[in-house]
Amino acid sequence: xxxxxxxxxxxxxxxxxxxxxxxxxxxxxxxxxxxxxxxxxxxxxxxxxxxxxxxxxxxxxxxxxxxxxxxxxxxxxxxxxxxxxxxxxxxxxxxxxxxxxxxxxxxxxxxxxxxxxxxxxxxxxxxxxxxxxxxxxxxxxxxxxxxxxxxxxxxxxxxxxxxxxxxxxxxxxxxxxxxxxxxxxxxxxxxxxxxxxxxxxxxxxxxxxxxxxxxxxxxxxxxxxxxxxxxxxxxxxxxxxxxxxxxxxxxxxxxxxxxxxxxxxxxxxxxxxxxxxxxxxxxxxxxxxxxxxxxxxxxxxxxxxxxxxxxxxxxxxxxxxxxxxxxxxxxxxxxxxxxxxxxxxxxxxxxxxxxxxxxxxxxxxxxxxxxxxxxxxxxxxxxxxxxxxxxxxxxxxxxxxxxxxxxxxxxxxxxxxxxxxxxxxxxxxxxxxxxxxxxxxxxxxxxxxxxxxxxxxxxxxxxxxxxxxxxxxxxxxxxxxxxxxxxxxxxxxxxxxxxxxxxxxxxxxxxxxxxxxxxxxxxxxxxxxxxxxxxxxxxxxxxxxxxxxxxxxxxxxxxxxxxxxxxxxxxxxxxxxxxxxxxxxxxxxxxxxxxxxxxxxxxxxxxxxxxxxxxxxxxxxxxxxxxxxxxxxxxxxxxxxxxxxxxxxxxxxxxxxxxxxxxxxxxxxxxxxxxxxxxxxxxxxxxxxxxxxxxxxxxxxxxxxxxxxxxxxxxxxxxxxxxxxxxxxxxxxxxxxxxxxxxxxxxxxxxxxxxxxxxxxxxxxxxxxxxxxx
Amino acid sequence: xxxxxxxxxxxxxxxxxxxxxxxxxxxxxxxxxxxxxxxxxxxxxxxxxxxxxxxxxxxxxxxxxxxxxxxxxxxxxxxxxxxxxxxxxxxxxxxxxxxxxxxxxxxxxxx
Numbered sequence: 005x006x007x008x009x010x011x012x013x014x015x016x017x018x019x020x021x022x023x024x025x026x027x028x029x030x031x032x033x034x035x036x037x038x039x040x041x042x043x044x045x046x047x048x049x050x051x052x053x054x055x056x057x058x059x060x061x062x063x064x065x066x067x068x069x070x071x072x073x074x075x076x077x078x079x080x081x082x083x084x085x086x087x088x089x090x091x092x093x094x095x096x097x098x099x100x101x102x103x104x105x106x107x108x109x110x111x112x113x114x115x116x117x118x119x120x121x122x123x124x125x126x127x128x129x130x131x132x133x134x135x136x137x138x139x140x141x142x143x144x145x146x147x148x149x150x151x152x153x154x155x156x157x158x159x160x161x162x163x164x165x166x167x168x169x170x171x172x173x174x175x176x177x178x179x180x181x182x183x184x185x186x187x188x189x190x191x192x193x194x195x196x197x198x199x200x201x202x203x204x205x206x207x208x209x210x211x212x213x214x215x216x217x218x219x220x221x222x223x224x225x226x227x228x229x230x231x232x233x234x235x236x237x238x239x240x241x242x243x244x245x246x247x248x249x250x251x252x253x254x255x256x257x258x259x260x261x262x263x264x265x266x267x268x269x270x271x272x273x274x275x276x277x278x279x280x281x282x283x284x285x286x287x288x289x290x291x292x293x294x295x296x297x298x299x300x301x302x303x304x305x306x307x308x309x310x311x312x313x314x315x316x317x318x319x320x321x322x323x324x325x326x327x328x329x330x331x332x333x334x335x336x337x338x339x340x341x342x343x344x345x346x347x348x349x350x351x352x353x354x355x356x357x358x359x360x361x362x363x364x365x366x367x368x369x370x371x372x373x374x375x376x377x378x379x380x381x382x383x384x385x386x387x388x389x390x391x392x393x394x395x396x397x398x399x400x401x402x403x404x405x406x407x408x409x410x411x412x413x414x415x416x417x418x419x420x421x422x423x424x425x426x427x428x429x430x431x432x433x434x435x436x437x438x439x440x441x442x443x444x445x446x447x448x449x450x451x452x453x454x455x456x457x458x459x460x461x462x463x464x465x466x467x468x469x470x471x472x473x474x475x476x477x478x479x480x481x482x483x484x485x486x487x488x489x490x491x492x493x494x495x496x497x498x499x500x501x502x503x504x505x506x507x508x509x510x511x512x513x514x515x516x517x518x519x520x521x522x523x524x525x526x527x528x529x530x531x532x533x534x535x536x537x538x539x540x541x542x543x544x545x546x547x548x549x550x551x552x553x554x555x556x557x558x559x560x561x562x563x564x565x566x567x568x569x570x571x572x573x574x575x576x577x578x579x580x581x582x583x584x585x586x587x588x589x590x591x592x593x594x595x596x597x598x599x600x601x602x603x604x605x606x607x608x609x610x611x612x613x614x615x616x617x618x619x620x621x622x623x624x625x626x627x628x629x630x631x632x633x634x635x636x637x638x639x640x641x642x643x644x645x646x647x648x649x650x651x652x653x654x655x656x657x658x659x660x661x662x663x664x665x666x667x668x669x670x671x672x673x674x675x676x677x678x679x680x681x682x683x684x685x686x687x688x689x690x691x692x693x694x695x696x697x698x699x700x701x702x703x704x705x706x707x708x709x710x711x712x713x714x715x716x717x718x719x720x721x722x723x724x725x726x727x728x729x730x731x732x733x734x735x736x737x738x739x740x741x742x743x744x745x746x747x748x749x750x751x752x753x754x755x756x757x758x759x760x761x762x763x764x765x766x767x768x769x770x771x772x773x774x775x776x777x778x
Numbered sequence: 779x780x781x782x783x784x785x786x787x788x789x790x791x792x793x794x795x796x797x798x799x800x801x802x803x804x805x806x807x808x809x810x811x812x813x814x815x816x817x818x819x820x821x822x823x824x825x826x827x828x829x830x831x832x833x834x835x836x837x838x839x840x841x842x843x844x845x846x847x848x849x850x851x852x853x854x855x856x857x858x859x860x861x862x863x864x865x866x867x868x869x870x871x872x873x874x875x876x877x878x879x880x881x882x883x884x885x886x887x888x889x
Contacts, residue, residue: 009865013853062861072863075801218794218863228863231792249794252823252833639797651804654811655797696823697831 007198008070017048017064021502021562028052032063032562034492034501036143037485038437038466039083039645040076041221044142044492044499045069047077049485055505057081057486067198067497067563069226075639079651080485088467088648088712090481091508098477101456104717106479111510111518114478118434119522121460122156125432131157132392133431135418137164139438140171140643143490143501144482146379147512148436149411150386154527155520156434159396162413164440164471165451168738168745169412170342171444172223177409177743178351181599183364183372184578184587187355189336190371191229194496196565199232203570205368206236209330211323212250213243213354214265215338220637222338224494230336239330241323243268245633245699246662256323259699260313262633263344263614263749268320269353270609271309274301275324276360282328283362290364290573290586293596293608297356300608312611314699328361332368339635343747345739346612353609356595364593367570372578375566376493377546385540386516386527395428397421402742403603410743416736422454432460435476436512439469442710442724443644446733446745447685449725464515467648470710470721481509489513489533491540491555497563498547500537500555513537605741614749615737618701621751628683628751630667631702634729635747641708648712650768657764659709659727661690663754664698671754678757681705683750686731689760703754705729713768723762783888784845786859787875788837789866791883795820795835799858799867806846806857815842816858837867839889845869 022031028050036044046066050059060080064071093114094106109117125133136152138145138161152161163169179186189210195201210230217227230250234240240254243265251257260268276282277298287294310317327333335358341347363369390411393399398414399406405414421430433455438444445451455461455475463469463476472479483503488511490501510518513533520528530536537555544553547566558564572578578587585591589598594607601607618625638660640652647653661679673679675694680687681703690705698704710724720726732750739745795818803815816839823833837858839845846856850869854860859869868875875886 010855010859010868016853061857064860070865071860072865073798073802073861074863075797078798078801078805078861081805218796228794228796228865231794231864235792247823247831247833249833249835252831257829257831650811651801655801697825 007200008064012064019065021560025050028058029504031486031502031504032065033486034499035077035080035485036490036492036501037488038142038144039642040080040142041642042140042142042224043221043226044224044494045073045077047073049504051486051504057084067196068193072228074221075655076642076646076652079646079649082649082651083646084484084486086467086648089509090467090479092481094479096477098459101477102474102717102719102721114480115518115522117478118462118519121432122523125459126157129429129431132160132395133429134158134160134434135413135430135432136161136434136436137415137438137440138436139164139440139444143488143492144437144512146383147516149383151434151436151516151519153387153390155516155523157391157524159390159392160413160418160430161411162397162415162418163444164435164438165415165419165445165448165735167416167446167733167735167747168345168743169410170347170743170745170747171339172342173410173412174342174348174741174743175337175351177404177741178348178355180409181597182352182355182588182594183359185372185374187358187364187370187372188225189334190368191233193229194371194373194375194568196497199236203367205332206233207238207330207332207334207368209239209241209327209333211241211243211327211333211335213335213337214340215336216244216248216250216636217336217338218250219639220338225336241327245702246636246704247695247697255326256319258315258319258323259697260315261699262340262631262702263617264313264611265341265344266346266350266353266609266611267304267309267312268315269350269357270301270304270611271306271313271320272324272327272357273297273353273360274304274306274309275321276328277301279325281325282360286362286364287360290593291359292590292592292594292598294360296608297360297595300610304611332366333361333363334369340633340748342744343635344614344749345737345744345746346610347744348739348741349606349610349612352597356609359593359595365571365573371570372572373495374572374578375547375568376495376498378491378493378498378540381544381546382491382540384545385536385543398742404605404741404743407599407603414742416738419451419454419735422457431458433458433462435461435463435471437464439465439471439644441471441474442469442728443708446730446735446747448728448730449686450735464512466509467712468716469644470724473716473721480515483507483509483511483514487511489537491537491558493547496568497565498558499563500559502559603741614746616751617749624684625751628753629701630752630754632681632683632729632732632750632752633702633704633748634707634733636704636706638706644708644710647710653764653768659690659706660693661706662693662695662698662704664696665694667701667703668692668694671756673754673756678760680755680757681729681732681752683732683752685734688727688729688731689757690727690729703752711762713765714762726760782871782873784870785872785875785886785888786839786845786856787868787870787878787884787886789884790834790836791881792864793835793837793866794864796863798861798863799837802857802861803843806849807842809842813842814840816840834883836885839887843889845889
């Protein structure tokens with residue numbers, strides 16, 4: 005990876021994993037727990053003799069990150085030592101849900117209560133009536149599967165009402181079917197020598213599509229790697245309905261109408277194939293279905309694509325030519341492809357785009373990553389089999405689910421089961437790492453009502469959240485950051501997450517072990533997470549390690565680099581049979597997917613007009629004429645996290661909705677006004693900020709908002725229903741594959757909000773920046 | 779001969795406006811709300827020709843910037859230099875930094 009650009013003081017920044025510096029213990033660590041993002045940055049945790057985290061710094065010797073840190077990581081001590089942390093389990097009578105009637109209990113009492121409910125619900129309704137929910141993946145993803153499938157013996161683990169599994173799952177599914185594995189932009193992030201690796205090539209062009217990576221840092225991708233490469237000469241084409249810093253630096257910005265990505269990508273391929281700019285050698289030798297793709301792109305002539313997307317013909321042609329003729333060229337894509345009902349078609353299209361231009365698994369292209377899936381090894385050690393897998397929600401309706409493309413249970417089906425008892429009742433929920441009512445749930449008030457039909461709800465989290473306040477009967481406090489062990493792969497190198505001190509809060513692994521002892525002791529023969537992780541290291545299937553490898557050794561060595569290679573399809577490195585080719589049914593990169601075809605779905609990239617849209621539903625659009633995209637990230641927050649940190653709120657006090665001056669003027673709104681955003685389903689309030697350039701009639705509203713400074717125990721917990729933008733988004737509008745949902749394509753209208761002006765109280769603690777009074 | 783001055787060299791061509799320098803400085807110096815030791819300024823975004831945008835951030839050290847004297851005395855880099863995500867801030871003597879100005883869109887601050 006990138007090297008630290010300046011001299012490192014070896015006395016202060018050492019090679020060993022832990023050392024003493026005066027009164028402080030310094031631990032080189034991997035920051036991969038909430039609150040925080042997917043990256044697992046290399047950090048130095050400075051703890052005092054009581055184990056209290058007093059300082060964090062970026063680890064300049066971290067090969068992935070070289071000392072840099074974002075503002076959220078700099079606030080980790082503030083988050084970890086926050087006075088609102090909960091350290092003791094709590095219990096509340098289900099009839100008092102929503103009320104401040106919590107009783108502090110011991111861990112044994114909490115576990116006993118959960119175990120007893122698991123046994124009762126299983127006996128009365130079957131174990132499938134227990135549903136485990138999880139949030140976004142970090143050092144707490146596989147644990148939900150372990151808990152659900154092994155301890156509860158239920159097939160139902162899913163996201164916290166994330167409709168259509170619309171975060172990376174659709175793209176992962178499409179990549180698994182078409183290319184046989186995950187493919188990512190090559191920033192030399194899997195190479196031990198990084199940019200200095202002699203095989204690495206700086207991409208000539210990076211096509212940034214449906215994300216703003218420097219802010220979002222999604223899925224293990226440090227966005228500032230893009231900036232590193234810009235310094236080395238890489239140019240950008242940015243496809244985004246809104247102006248961003250990256251867009252302003254780009255050679256070209258294509259501001260498409262939200263939800264029309266598939267049409268634009270098909271238009272690119274129309275140009276590339278018609279002008280014979282594709283890579284003949286790769287297409288002929290390594291792809292399947294090119295003739296059918298060629299036929300399909302004929303349906304997307306550039307003038308038609310321009311009309312659909314709002315991007316001018318000349319820009320589409322120029323961008324397609326630039327991408328196709330740049331060698332190598334790479335695509336950095338993102339979440340907004342997943343958050344469209346038919347986003348799968350766009351995902352297929354973009355993979356076809358990087359395949360026909362010969363950018364698959366080449367240096368500086370889109371590389372296939374088959375390293376570092378340590379979470380799969382961990383899960384496999386606990387989950388030996390899944391009972392009643394055919395009864396997992398959605399498996400009967402969506403063939404891709406039945407084929408095992410995802411192991412998540414559909415919460416679009418769950419919400420109906422909670423409301424109707426069909427196809428079968430769900431009586432117990434266990435929520436791990438998800439504050440769904442503030443964040444990923446579409447139509448959160450509907451979801452809350454559904455949740456409240458359950459007999460028992462367990463929520464594990466760090467702080468009280470709107471979700472816990474409204475629904476939980478038992479609250480389990482989770483260990484954070486320096487308080488928990490773990491392991492991080494995804495993708496290279498392998499490294500440990502080091503526990504430095506212990507509090508009364510417990511890690512997800514510890515909870516699995518402890519609950520396992522009470523419910524299914526055979527599944528969890530370990531006593532501590534440390535024992536568990538040592539066992540994982542002797543049962544690795546995804547990673548080849550030396551004989552003397554151990555968790556302890558990995559901790560001491562800091563990093564274990566797994567070997568990787570380019571053009572793995574030429575070298576027999578992708579298939580279990582050792583043959584050359586891709587890990588797909590045909591052994592080729594499937595431009596036309598045989599698995600999608602077998603599932604009765606469109607095997608080729610396709611575009612379908614979003615519903616509603618100005619085109620598909622002009623009547624609705626007349627009443628709600630603006631397109632509301634959601635989910636744009638902020639520097640200060642990761643999803644619904646960090647709202648309780650005063651430092652972050654100084655930078656970003658209120659939820660923001662972006663619009664152009666033209667749109668603001670049309671509705672009599674000024675920058676800084678509170679804006680009511682509404683459609684036929686619901687409303688939310690956010691503060692107007694002006695973005696000088698966006699796609700016409702488009703606004704961009706932030707997600708994940710709640711106000712930890714407001715009252716928790718009310719019908720509007722922490723004010724979440726004043727500001728949660730997902731109240732405009734429906735559940736149960738998932739795509740035909742079962743994947744994708746319309747989070748990014750809702751229609752709305754806006755008006756100046758005269759009767760809403762919350763105050764930010766002066767007594768919110770600001771501990772990290774202590775020693776002053778407000 | 780006067781003592782050599784130290785400064786911060788900023789490559790604002792690649793500053794992304796991520797606020798890391800501001801936050802790192804606040805944490806290091808325990809600055810209260812409303813106070814800043816380094817502060818982002820913004821140019822644009824402004825369309826200066828059809829489809830050509832001027833949009834830059836420039837971190838500017840304030841009167842409270844002491845170039846992290848305590849950190850530097852310990853042998854560390856100033857915290858904004860250490861943590862900058864875009865790696866666009868360098869610390870050194872004015873003459874060393876001036877020699878590094880080899881391209882456009884760089885600015886040398888002597889706080």
